[in-house]
Amino acid sequence: MLTGKNILLGVSGGIAAYKMADVASMLVKQHADVHVVMTEAATHFITPETFKVLTKNKVYVDVFDEPSDDPTCVPHIQLGRSADCILIAPATADIIGKIANGIADDMLSTVVLPAGCPVLIAPSMNVYMLENPIVQDNIRKLKDFGYKIIEPALGHLACGYDGKGKLPAPEKLVECVLLEAAKEKDLAGKKVLVDAGPTEEAIDPVRFITNHSSGKMGYSVARVAAMRGAEVVLVSGPTNLGTPEGVQRIDVISAEDMYQAMVKEAETADIIVMSAAVADYRPATVAENKIKKNGNEDMTSIPLTRTKDILKTIGNSKREGQIIVGFSMETENLIENSRKKLDSKNADMICANSLTTEGAGYKVDTNIVTLITRAGTDSLPLMSKDEVADKIFDKIKEL
Ligand code: CTP
Numbered sequence: 001m002l003t004g005k006n007i008l009l010g011v012s013g014g015i016a017a018y019k020m021a022d023v024a025s026m027l028v029k030q031h032a033d034v035h036v037v038m039t040e041a042a043t044h045f046i047t048p049e050t051f052k053v054l055t056k057n058k059v060y061v062d063v064f065d066e067p068s069d070d071p072t073c074v075p076h077i078q079l080g081r082s083a084d085c086i087l088i089a090p091a092t093a094d095i096i097g098k099i100a101n102g103i104a105d106d107m108l109s110t111v112v113l114p115a116g117c118p119v120l121i122a123p124s125m126n127v128y129m130l131e132n133p134i135v136q137d138n139i140r141k142l143k144d145f146g147y148k149i150i151e152p153a154l155g156h157l158a159c160g161y162d163g164k165g166k167l168p169a170p171e172k173l174v175e176c177v178l179l180e181a182a183k184e185k186d187l188a189g190k191k192v193l194v195d196a197g198p199t200e201e202a203i204d205p206v207r208f209i210t211n212h213s214s215g216k217m218g219y220s221v222a223r224v225a226a227m228r229g230a231e232v233v234l235v236s237g238p239t240n241l242g243t244p245e246g247v248q249r250i251d252v253i254s255a256e257d258m259y260q261a262m263v264k265e266a267e268t269a270d271i272i273v274m275s276a277a278v279a280d281y282r283p284a285t286v287a288e289n290k291i292k293k294n295g296n297e298d299m300t301s302i303p304l305t306r307t308k309d310i311l312k313t314i315g316n317s318k319r320e321g322q323i324i325v326g327f328s329m330e331t332e333n334l335i336e337n338s339r340k341k342l343d344s345k346n347a348d349m350i351c352a353n354s355l356t357t358e359g360a361g362y363k364v365d366t367n368i369v370t371l372i373t374r375a376g377t378d379s380l381p382l383m384s385k386d387e388v389a390d391k392i393f394d395k396i397k398e399l
Pocket of ligand 1: 255274275276277278279280307308309310311312325326327328329330341
């Protein structure tokens with residue numbers, strides 16, 4: 001949510017400007033106060049009226065058309081100074097060149113210069129314009145000055161060419177704004193390591209053993225940690241979920257792959273949250289070829305062997321100051337069984353979630369979790385998985 005946040009959208013004159021109506025609308029739904037500044041060229045692709053209706057705020061185009069009842073208010077300064085985050089999208093070669101070189105000759109370029117907040121720039125243009133070394137040099141310059149560049153997407157461009165230069169989807173642009181502006185950066189300077197999703201344990205080249213985990217809880221933990229300013233590494237088993245903005249994702253398949261990746265990343269992590277549903281057993285051997293029915297009429301069982309307990313391994317080699325959080329999924333004696341895992345795995349907190357309560361569990365976006373630490377037990381009501389993630393980090397801060 002962006003409640004109480006002032007988000008300034010800078011729209012310059014590219015065909016993708018039409019997508020910004022969606023972005024403005026989605027930001028308003030996140031409770032942001034959205035202000036829009038357009039270049040004159042942008043008004044050829046979408047009208048100021050569209051943004052005015054969506055945002056309920058005046059839309060600025062001309063720097064000399066700044067009517068204000070308050071003579072002490074200078075809108076082109078005020079707009080930049082009062083923004084919590086500025087998103088310039090689509091950013092044409094022209095506006096990129098202006099900002100990179102300190103030129104302020106229209107309302108948008110003028111508003112950006114005095115800004116004190118994070119400025120996100122989403123270049124969007126023809127692939128050959130984008131590859132032009134002058135444009136590339138300007139983009140590099142902007143990065144060096146601390147502007148954040150949202151990489152253009154690959155695809156079929158409106159000019160008929162295929163290549164890099166598309167404005168990313170509105171959902172992605174909104175996620176980038178949320179990453180910058182939604183939360184206080186109270187985890188800045190911390191490395192958070194998260195594991196999520198199921199693992200797959202091969203039986204033969206065709207079959208595997210897995211579980212129902214969707215990865216949603218772990219992805220929420222990673223997303224919220226990034227929004228709170230942490231450097232986040234997400235070790236993920238196979239899921240259908242998109243990587244949250246600002247998160248480095250390492251894909252793994254089996255419990256052994258996950259073990260290797262987690263143990264390596266844990267060496268430098270400050271906070272480790274282990275929400276993955278790691279297989280406890282794997283087939284003792286993996287058949288080289290597909291197991292056939294013919295000749296195996298009596299095969300009624302697959303010999304299994306234990307996998308490594310990742311949480312326990314990392315818990316037992318915990319560094320001074322490191323915080324380790326595990327999850328616990330139970331169908332009976334939830335709190336009692338989960339509390340035991342605090343000691344058996346040397347964790348600082350266990351987040352216990354029941355599989356049997358409505359609104360909790362694998363596939364849904366909500367969860368009912370009890371946070372168990374050595375200091376006590378905190379039973380949270382039904383809430384979104386993002387909210388649960390926030391509560392986990394609030395509790396970690398108490399620890
Ligand atoms: N876990 C792990 N490695 C494993 C198994 C579990 O790191 N091989 C972690 C999970 O990610 C979770 C915690 O241990 O954070 C508890 O997992 P859970 O499946 O609830 O408990 P188990 O330890 O596997 O015990 P049991 O299955 O007997 O309940």
